[in-house]
Amino acid sequence: MVTKSQQIIEFRNVSFKFKDHVILDNISTTINAGKVTTLIGRNGAGKTTFLRLSSGLLKPSNGDVFLNARSLSDMSSKERALKIGVVQQLPFAPDEMKVKDLVMLGRYPHLGIFAQESKKDILAVEEALKKVECLPLAMRTIGSLSGGEKRKIFIARALAQGADIFLMDEPTANLDLDAQLNIFALLRKLASEGATILVVLHDVNQASIYCDKVILLHECSILAEGTPDQVLTEKHLSDVYNVKTSIFPADEKFPRLVVPVVSN
Amino acid sequence: MLRFKTVFLTILFSLFVISGCSNSDSVPTPAAATATPAAATATPAAATATPAAATATPAAATANSNLSDRNDSFPKTITDLTGDSFVLDGIPKNVVSISPAATEILFAIGAGDSVIAVDSFSNFPVETESLPKLGFQDANTEVIVSYGADLVITTGGHEELTQQLKTLGITTVLLDGAVSIDGIYLHISLLGEIMGLENNAEVIITNMRKQIGAIERKLEDVENGPSVFYELDPGLWSVSSDSFVGELLNILKLRNIAADSASSYPQMNLESIIAENPDVILLADFQYGENSESVKARPGWEVISAVQNNQILEIRDADVVSRPGPRVGNGLELIGKLIYPDIFD
Amino acid sequence: MRYLFNNFIGSAYIKIFVALLILITISIFSLSQGYADIHFSTMVKILWEMINSNDHSQISESSKLIITEIRLPRLIASIIVGGALAYSGATYQGIFRNPLADPFLLGIASGASFGIALLVISPWEQNLYIGILTPFVAFVSSGITIVVVLLLARKAGKFDNYSIILAGVALSAIFSAFTSFILLTGGENARPIFGFLFGGFNTITWLKVFLCTPYVLLGGTVIFLLGHRLNILQLDDDQAQNLGLDVEKTRIILLAAASLIAAAAVSMAGIIGFVGLIVPHMIRLIVGSDYRLLLPLAAIFGATFVVLTDIIARTIIEPQEIPVGIVTAMVGGPFFIWLLSSQKRISM
Numbered sequence: 001m002v003t004k005s006q007q008i009i010e011f012r013n014v015s016f017k018f019k020d021h022v023i024l025d026n027i028s029t030t031i032n033a034g035k036v037t038t039l040i041g042r043n044g045a046g047k048t049t050f051l052r053l054s055s056g057l058l059k060p061s062n063g064d065v066f067l068n069a070r071s072l073s074d075m076s077s078k079e080r081a082l083k084i085g086v087v088q089q090l091p092f093a094p095d096e097m098k099v100k101d102l103v104m105l106g107r108y109p110h111l112g113i114f115a116q117e118s119k120k121d122i123l124a125v126e127e128a129l130k131k132v133e134c135l136p137l138a139m140r141t142i143g144s145l146s147g148g149e150k151r152k153i154f155i156a157r158a159l160a161q162g163a164d165i166f167l168m169d170e171p172t173a174n175l176d177l178d179a180q181l182n183i184f185a186l187l188r189k190l191a192s193e194g195a196t197i198l199v200v201l202h203d204v205n206q207a208s209i210y211c212d213k214v215i216l217l218h219e220c221s222i223l224a225e226g227t228p229d230q231v232l233t234e235k236h237l238s239d240v241y242n243v244k245t246s247i248f249p250a251d252e253k254f255p256r257l258v259v260p261v262v263s264n
Numbered sequence: 265m266l267r268f269k270t271v272f273l274t275i276l277f278s279l280f281v282i283s284g285c286s287n288s289d290s291v292p293t294p295a296a297a298t299a300t301p302a303a304a305t306a307t308p309a310a311a312t313a314t315p316a317a318a319t320a321t322p323a324a325a326t327a328n329s330n331l332s333d334r335n336d337s338f339p340k341t342i343t344d345l346t347g348d349s350f351v352l353d354g355i356p357k358n359v360v361s362i363s364p365a366a367t368e369i370l371f372a373i374g375a376g377d378s379v380i381a382v383d384s385f386s387n388f389p390v391e392t393e394s395l396p397k398l399g400f401q402d403a404n405t406e407v408i409v410s411y412g413a414d415l416v417i418t419t420g421g422h423e424e425l426t427q428q429l430k431t432l433g434i435t436t437v438l439l440d441g442a443v444s445i446d447g448i449y450l451h452i453s454l455l456g457e458i459m460g461l462e463n464n465a466e467v468i469i470t471n472m473r474k475q476i477g478a479i480e481r482k483l484e485d486v487e488n489g490p491s492v493f494y495e496l497d498p499g500l501w502s503v504s505s506d507s508f509v510g511e512l513l514n515i516l517k518l519r520n521i522a523a524d525s526a527s528s529y530p531q532m533n534l535e536s537i538i539a540e541n542p543d544v545i546l547l548a549d550f551q552y553g554e555n556s557e558s559v560k561a562r563p564g565w566e567v568i569s570a571v572q573n574n575q576i577l578e579i580r581d582a583d584v585v586s587r588p589g590p591r592v593g594n595g596l597e598l599i600g601k602l603i604y605p606d607i608f609d
Numbered sequence: 610m611r612y613l614f615n616n617f618i619g620s621a622y623i624k625i626f627v628a629l630l631i632l633i634t635i636s637i638f639s640l641s642q643g644y645a646d647i648h649f650s651t652m653v654k655i656l657w658e659m660i661n662s663n664d665h666s667q668i669s670e671s672s673k674l675i676i677t678e679i680r681l682p683r684l685i686a687s688i689i690v691g692g693a694l695a696y697s698g699a700t701y702q703g704i705f706r707n708p709l710a711d712p713f714l715l716g717i718a719s720g721a722s723f724g725i726a727l728l729v730i731s732p733w734e735q736n737l738y739i740g741i742l743t744p745f746v747a748f749v750s751s752g753i754t755i756v757v758v759l760l761l762a763r764k765a766g767k768f769d770n771y772s773i774i775l776a777g778v779a780l781s782a783i784f785s786a787f788t789s790f791i792l793l794t795g796g797e798n799a800r801p802i803f804g805f806l807f808g809g810f811n812t813i814t815w816l817k818v819f820l821c822t823p824y825v826l827l828g829g830t831v832i833f834l835l836g837h838r839l840n841i842l843q844l845d846d847d848q849a850q851n852l853g854l855d856v857e858k859t860r861i862i863l864l865a866a867a868s869l870i871a872a873a874a875v876s877m878a879g880i881i882g883f884v885g886l887i888v889p890h891m892i893r894l895i896v897g898s899d900y901r902l903l904l905p906l907a908a909i910f911g912a913t914f915v916v917l918t919d920i921i922a923r924t925i926i927e928p929q930e931i932p933v934g935i936v937t938a939m940v941g942g943p944f945f946i947w948l949l950s951s952q953k954r955i956s957m
Binding site for chain 3: 401525526527532533538540541559561562
């Protein structure tokens with residue numbers, strides 16, 4: 001999965017309204033290839049909507065979302081599926097479904113009219129499972145997997161799609177520590193290979209440590225965007241979360257750390 | 265959803281076919297109309313004397329018997345056909361009939377004046393036209409009560425309604441659909457007893473016996489009547505000998521190909537109809553557009569001898585044939601004329 | 610490493626072939642069963658002559674007629690109706706992700722019954738046996754019902770499962786109520802409605818078969834081409850959309866096709882329940898939930914099921930006939946109970 005071209009998602013003056021409620025207001029930003037970009041903000045700030053606009057699931061009320069200068073709404077579902085892989089927070093899959101079959105569903109945009117899998121598709125699924133280090137799980141059922149394993153399988157499916165863009169909604173929620181580290185290691189690896197990655201995170205420290213770019217959403221618009229150092233400042237965090245924080249800058253031993261100050 | 269309805273409908277259907285036969289919607293023919301006025305205008309004193317033929321024109325007779333004479337026998341205890349007894353203090357004056365057969369009987373024995381309301385299928389005699397119609401399966405207890413009924417006659421399928429009315433203290437008699445002619449005689453006697461018109465009832469019964477006796481005599485020389493398929497419905501439903509119509513077919517010495525079926529109103533398998541090769545097809549479903557031509561056009565039916573010999577006979581007055589009432593003799597004659605045109609005129 | 614995947618193509622074709630073989634065997638058996646005593650070899654000769662347009666005078670006209678004008682159209686109708694109902698049922702279960710869905714979920718049965726009820730009590734001569742009015746009315750009533758259901762769902766805002774099912778249940782209830790009312794007050798006049806409600810092949814003719822089959826073929830082809838999408842629809846709508854499926858369009862097209870073939874089946878033989886509900890489950894227990902295999906196998910087994918139940922319906926209490934809808938219910942009920950007690954849990 002080596003990207004030949006850089007896949008860039010660009011929001012140009014995007015607004016989104018839902019029944020007279022403004023969720024996003026005049027957003028313009030870029031999500032670049034080869035980087036892990038994160039979306040941070042309060043609950044209800046519009047992060048999930050942003051993600052759904054990025055995948056083309058939703059259409060903006062105003063403005064447009066572009067994929068390499070091509071509007072997402074001009075693309076068919078299949079075209080988008082060939083490029084964008086979405087990993088939801090709690091995706092449904094039948095418990096009895098086998099892992100290999102779930103990942104194979106990712107090949108749908110590649111299959112012909114009768115959806116017959118070819119050797120190429122089977123190879124793609126194997127490769128995807130290998131990449132997330134889950135090949136031994138191939139014949140297991142979804143119901144028998146742990147949380148972390150499930151997450152990785154859904155990422156494998158996105159890989160099997162042949163996507164170069166990965167949109168993930170809280171990929172480490174409810175995971176054990178080791179599983180969390182596993183996921184981030186995978187994301188960093190994918191980014192280093194040229195993938196375009198956008199994750200929604202809640203944990204500002206995870207954002208600090210693992211992400212190259214942070215987009216801070218607050219009250220329907222982007223409060224700040226840039227590197228974690230630039231965005232996750234005491235002032236911004238106080239504006240958004242009403243919390244005093246102490247920031248410990250990175251040094252040789254430790255990464256940058258944001259610690260909320262608890263007042264008695 | 266609908267699958268539970270299937271079970272429910274099976275039950276409803278069974279109830280319907282039990283009670284269904286007495287509720288046809290059709291126009292009475294002139295032949296049927298002549299017989300009954302003779303019976304209805306009989307005097308109580310006439311008894312068994314009159315040797316009138318079955319199709320006698322209306323004999324000169326007084327209308328109803330003396331009310332005072334009738335009242336002499338009250339109060340009396342009546343035992344109905346199920347063995348239950350009840351006490352009647354006086355002649356019922358406000359009779360509601362939810363049974364087309366009972367309606368006919370009531371008018372035939374001279375109790376027509378006391379009938380204040382009937383069911384929606386009571387269409388004979390002509391006096392019923394002006395009477396309020398109270399539905400049939402959907403007849404409502406409250407409505408009946410609001411009419412101030414002091415006697416209600418019900419029929420098969422009305423078991424619950426009957427119970428409700430009895431609980432409310434209204435004298436209710438359930439006349440279960442008679443399956444034999446003798447059953448009809450019992451009904452007539454019972455209603456005669458209830459209305460204080462025993463003598464009239466006897467006359468009716470006697471006349472009916474004569475009429476039917478005459479029919480049976482005409483058929484004495486018939487060894488084996490033709491085999492017949494009696495079609496109730498275009499889905500090929502028929503009647504077995506366990507049904508009222510089946511009994512009539514028996515009397516007419518017809519060999520009903522569905523006679524021994526498990527249910528009273530069986531659906532006949534098409535192949536078996538063709539294999540049995542009936543000599544005659546009796547159509548009781550002409551109101552759905554089935555007639556001689558349409559039957560001939562049915563694929564596969566051309567090998568049946570009834571079709572080849574043009575013996576597809578329509579029953580135009582289904583009421584008379586399927587209602588266990590005083591006109592049953594007319595029903596027999598109707599079918600008899602269709603099948604044995606030489607014998608019956 | 611190819612060990613992971615059995616080649617879909619290989620084993621699927623074998624299973625389908627075996628299923629077809631069973632269907633053909635039972636079909637031939639069906640032709641030999643019936644009230645009239647027709648020897649097996651005679652039956653084969655008659656079929657042979659029919660195919661070759663010969664005419665041996667040795668075989669009786671009545672035997673020939675029974676095979677070619679009664680048993681054969683009956684068999685073909687059973688196959689088409691059984692296949693259509695099971696195909697439709699499996700599709701409905703896939704679209705709605707609900708194991709209790711069946712082709713009559715959205716009111717096709719109630720709508721058709723109501724249309725037929727109106728026809729039967731109407732003063733026009735209906736020629737219910739040979740006429741084409743019955744299939745026509747049933748078909749049109751079913752069609753109208755589905756269209757109204759979809760319009761109601763659209764009015765509610767979205768074509769999601771919830772709105773569609775709600776609209777279907779509502780319409781179903783309304784039409785059922787009206788039909789019951791007609792039955793209640795129609796008396797003797799309403800009798801033929803029961804024949805339709807219980808379903809049956811007793812008065813099937815080649816004409817009815819030819820009238821209704823094109824619709825089954827049309828809808829069936831659509832499902833054949835698009836049915837594999839149901840695999841993806843088993844996930845939630847968002848996932849399916851993100852994987853490249855146009856969820857709303859797929860749902861509507863498959864729904865329309867499944868409803869079309871169910872309406873055609875109902876217009877041919879009345880309401881035959883349980884087939885659309887149970888046969889897909891039976892297949893699922895054997896081969897799992899891959900719709901690429903489930904759909905064709907469901908169709909073939911549905912056909913086999915109805916051919917079998919029709920044999921029972923017309924021979925078990927000869928010369929009397931039990932409406933097929935009752936037989937499928939009698940077979941289906943115990944199966945449901947068994948399903949309840951079996952260890953395997955049905956998943957979609």
